[in-house]
Amino acid sequence: MSATPLKAEATTVIDPEIHLRIEDFLTCYAHVLDDGTIDEWPGFFAEDAIYQITTRENCEAGYPIGVLYCEGRGMITDRVKALKTANIFEGHTYCHILGRPSVRQERLGVVAVRSNFSVFRTMEDGKAELFATGKYLDRIDLRDEQPRFLERRVILDSRRIDVLLVLPL
Amino acid sequence: MSISVSEPLTEPLTWPAEGVARVPYRVFSDPDIYALEQERIFRGPVWHFLCLEIDIPKHGDVRTTWLGDTPIIVTRDHDGKIHAMINRCAHKGALVCLKKSANVESLRCVYHAWNYGLDGKLKNVAFRKGIQGKGGMPDDFDISKHRLEPLRLEIFSGLIFGTFSSETEPLRSFLGDRMTQFLSRNLGRPLKTLGVHSQIIHNNWKLYAENVRDSYHATLLHTFYTTFKVNRLDMDGGIILSDKKWHHISYTKRATLKPAQEYNEAKVHSAQYESKLAGPALLAAWDEFDDGITHSIQSVFPTLVVQFTLNSLAVRFFVPRGVDKTELFWVFLGYERDDAEQTRMRIMQGNLTGAAGLVSLEDGCINEFVQRGTRTSPQRAAFVEMGGREAVSNESSRATEAAVRGFWHGYRNIMGFETESTR
Ligand code: FES
Ligand SMILES: [Fe+2]
Numbered sequence: 001m002s003a004t005p006l007k008a009e010a011t012t013v014i015d016p017e018i019h020l021r022i023e024d025f026l027t028c029y030a031h032v033l034d035d036g037t038i039d040e041w042p043g044f045f046a047e048d049a050i051y052q053i054t055t056r057e058n059c060e061a062g063y064p065i066g067v068l069y070c071e072g073r074g075m076i077t078d079r080v081k082a083l084k085t086a087n088i089f090e091g092h093t094y095c096h097i098l099g100r101p102s103v104r105q106e107r108l109g110v111v112a113v114r115s116n117f118s119v120f121r122t123m124e125d126g127k128a129e130l131f132a133t134g135k136y137l138d139r140i141d142l143r144d145e146q147p148r149f150l151e152r153r154v155i156l157d158s159r160r161i162d163v164l165l166v167l168p169l
Numbered sequence: 170m171s172i173s174v175s176e177p178l179t180e181p182l183t184w185p186a187e188g189v190a191r192v193p194y195r196v197f198s199d200p201d202i203y204a205l206e207q208e209r210i211f212r213g214p215v216w217h218f219l220c221l222e223i224d225i226p227k228h229g230d231v232r233t234t235w236l237g238d239t240p241i242i243v244t245r246d247h248d249g250k251i252h253a254m255i256n257r258c259a260h261k262g263a264l265v266c267l268k269k270s271a272n273v274e275s276l277r278c279v280y281h282a283w284n285y286g287l288d289g290k291l292k293n294v295a296f297r298k299g300i301q302g303k304g305g306m307p308d309d310f311d312i313s314k315h316r317l318e319p320l321r322l323e324i325f326s327g328l329i330f331g332t333f334s335s336e337t338e339p340l341r342s343f344l345g346d347r348m349t350q351f352l353s354r355n356l357g358r359p360l361k362t363l364g365v366h367s368q369i370i371h372n373n374w375k376l377y378a379e380n381v382r383d384s385y386h387a388t389l390l391h392t393f394y395t396t397f398k399v400n401r402l403d404m405d406g407g408i409i410l411s412d413k414k415w416h417h418i419s420y421t422k423r424a425t426l427k428p429a430q431e432y433n434e435a436k437v438h439s440a441q442y443e444s445k446l447a448g449p450a451l452l453a454a455w456d457e458f459d460d461g462i463t464h465s466i467q468s469v470f471p472t473l474v475v476q477f478t479l480n481s482l483a484v485r486f487f488v489p490r491g492v493d494k495t496e497l498f499w500v501f502l503g504y505e506r507d508d509a510e511q512t513r514m515r516i517m518q519g520n521l522t523g524a525a526g527l528v529s530l531e532d533g534c535i536n537e538f539v540q541r542g543t544r545t546s547p548q549r550a551a552f553v554e555m556g557g558r559e560a561v562s563n564e565s566s567r568a569t570e571a572a573v574r575g576f577w578h579g580y581r582n583i584m585g586f587e588t589e590s591t592r
Pocket of ligand 2: 380386529532
């Protein structure tokens with residue numbers, strides 16, 4: 001539950017093919033969110049995965065509460081259900097721009113990955129603007145054919161969110 | 170009939186004769202009114218929340234914040250005494266502190282290096298005697314005549330309040346008995362911060378002040394409240410207004426639910442949601458108090474809110490950033506005495522509110538919808554008659570806009586926008 005960011009450093013021991021596989025996985029995740037096929041989103045996570053959105057400020061202070069915290073795919077699925085059927089907000093879409101990930105082998109079949117992102121948000125009325133920048137700190141399980149996040153921590157650079165955050169990042 | 174109030178507004182404001190049961194839309198979008206509020210409310214005889222005592226726990230700690238538009242520094246000096254002052258150098262007016270938090274020996278302005286004690290008194294002026302006997306301040310320059318402009322401050326239950334006015338009444342009488350009792354209930358023991366963030370909402374600050382006092386909307390707009398039986402109007406609860414009606418408490422007792430037909434009959438969107446959670450740990454909670462109250466929102470005029478939803482304790486305060494923009498700060502709290510399991514539950518329940526709050530994220534956009542809907546019709550007014558036309562406490566129902574009327578009662582009073590009683 002600690003918000004301490006795990007460090008992912010680039011090392012030379014990562015097989016380029018594994019690197020490519022991770023990049024494909026991260027790209028695919030972003031496209032699912034950007035294309036609005038949100039039902040597929042929970043499938044990127046392991047059963048007991050952690051998904052958190054927090055800020056650099058909370059990380060540095062060691063505060064456990066950020067903006068959103070899910071423990072287990074159940075809570076992740078509840079977020080999808082809530083945004084589709086319960087929550088009320090002005091419609092919008094995202095466009096994720098991803099930076100190249102750096103990968104470190106954590107143990108056999110599990111990698112720690114760090115990558116940067118920016119997300120542009122386009123509102124119903126046509127306004128498009130930068131919504132979020134930050135980094136992903138991930139732990140990814142590569143043992144199955146389908147990689148899965150054991151942990152995805154989204155660390156926003158800014159403490160300040162424009163309007164609200166309902167679609168995951 | 171309506172009464173015109175001649176104010177230092179180029180265009181006098183006409184408040185409808187119905188008084189607090191109407192709100193002229195103009196107050197949400199007129200820059201002249203915004204400027205007058207800065208003078209009469211934010212620099213006027215009102216206590217304003219600045220920060221928490223735990224934001225500056227150590228000697229030498231400094232925290233920057235805002236009182237209305239004015240940047241503020243709060244410090245704990247090397248003797249442990251707390252001070253508040255304007256973040257504006259006595260020389261040319263530059264910001265003295267740029268960071269949100271710091272721990273320092275003294276306050277030094279970066280522009281020409283004037284140096285201040287943590288009490289705001291000027292200690293040193295660079296090159297005061299000039300360089301090599303040339304230049305320097307005039308002989309009659311008196312260092313004791315220059316300082317960072319201080320604010321009066323008072324502290325209650327770990328909340329630091331400041332005011333610019335020498336006329337502001339003592340904090341305890343400003344809050345009143347019911348308000349101080351309830352603040353003590355929620356905050357009157359050692360606190361710890363669990364997390365922070367802020368939100369930009371694109372609406373006038375008073376729309377958010379109304380929104381937190383609006384117990385009518387809470388279970389209609391916010392599906393999660395209703396479905397997960399966190400807060401519904403068919404639970405026992407009530408609205409308490411402070412003596413002067415400026416502040417309020419809205420409370421709910423979850424164990425008293427007697428499901429009302431109206432939720433189904435009204436075809437309320439929020440009652441239609443199928444209510445099983447795949448991750449039920451979200452709502453794991455324990456009874457912290459023996460008064461049966463499981464959800465409460467307390468407002469302190471003008472811009473402070475204390476939230477206690479199940480076990481999710483948070484201080485919210487909002488800072489006007491222009492006539493149609495407001496920054497809403499969230500500070501999630503726990504108690505020092507919490508054990509690991511209690512902290513865990515507070516962390517889980519942190520998902521209920523805030524910018525991504527399952528219960529209340531709608532408030533991030535709903536006030537903007539009002540802003541967008543009203544800004545071109547300043548001559549029209551909102552209709553606020555749910556639960557009557559007066560601003561009075563109601564301890565039997567929250568199907569009322571009583572606390573919203575209480576806010577406008579206070580606002581009109583301090584802004585000088587009161588009409589004679591014409592009803
Ligand atoms: S403005 Fe601060 S020292 Fe000159
Ligand atoms: Fe609300």
